[in-house]
Amino acid sequence: MFNEKLLDILACPVCKVGVEYDRENQKLICTKCGRRYRIEDGIPIMLIEEAELPEED
Numbered sequence: 001m002f003n004e005k006l007l008d009i010l011a012c013p014v015c016k017v018g019v020e021y022d023r024e025n026q027k028l029i030c031t032k033c034g035r036r037y038r039i040e041d042g043i044p045i046m047l048i049e050e051a052e053l054p055e056e057d
């Protein structure tokens with residue numbers, strides 16, 4: 001399980017701002033750029049090259 005207390009210390013490596021937890025999809029979403037970082041076995045993968053880019057409108 002992902003420990004939500006980690007949200008206090010995790011930040012998007014691109015923007016250096018906080019991320020939101022998407023419980024349904026087990027992803028962390030940057031509040032600025034919208035990149036999505038997956039969580040594997042409770043460990044967030046905060047790597048730029050592993051992030052999913054937000055869909056463009």
Ligand SMILES: [Zn+2]
Pocket residue numbers: 012013014015016030031032033034035
């Ligand atoms: Zn970001």
